[in-house]
Amino acid sequence: MREKKTLFVTGASSELGCSLIENVADNYDIVVAHYRSSVERLLPLEEKLGAKLMLVQADFSDSVSVRKMLDFLSEREIKPDHIVHMAALPMENKHFKKQSWCNFAENIETDLRPIVEILGEFLPAMSKQKYGKVIFMLTSCTVGMPPKYTTVYTTAKYALLGLLKSLAAEYAEKGITVNGVSPEMIDTRFLKDLPDLIKEMNAQNMPQKENLKVEQVVPTLAFLLSDGADMISGQNIAITDAKA
Secondary structure, eight states: OOSSOEEEEETTTSHHHHHHHHHHGGGOSEEEEEESSOGGGGHHHHHHHGGGEEEEEOOTTOHHHHHHHHHHHHHTTOOOSEEEEOOOOOOOOOOGGGOOHHHHHHHIIIIIHHHHHHHHHHHHHHHHHTOEEEEEEOOGGGSSSOOTTOHHHHHHHHHHHHHHHHHHHHHGGGTEEEEEEEESOBSSGGGTTSOHHHHHHHHHTSTTSSOBOGGGTHHHHHHHHSGGGTTOOSOEEEEOOTTO
């Protein structure tokens, strides 16, 4: 077990982010929790974890905001050992013919560019210490055939998957693991822009006739952050109903 470990979670104010931090915080000396606007969701964790939890704000659609966040961490000599990238624009159900390149660019700029900049900042330190773990929150859309009308969302997630695979290959000799987690729909605020019918149809296709719950996804993330996953890298792990 390494000493003085630091975890950095983007999109930490999500239900999944809060739950993950609550479950693994004891394994870290510092937990950096990124949020865009919903800091109130992190306040109960701050009250519980105290000085261990560092809240950082950034709008991932704004490159200047991301740079300010990275400068803030650099000034405090924060160098994460583990990074979990959860921040993403919500999935939309929309015909391709109604999308424009601007829609694709917005998703790439918000979902891909920030983690490229974050990893560009912190991978050198991980390489120097020959240790690090990176996890990308992906989607079941990257496993098999994606559902219709999710072209923009699926394309952005495949871009992240490509980054994941490339980094896993490039940094394997540095002791850095890079993996992805691709769950089916999780019953969270992230699905708020999807029609209820779509969510209900997805639930009906699940063996237990309901969408995943946060507590069914967190254990896989926690395992990938653990020492037990030191020899796992370059994988995109699908999560479906436990009884599937």
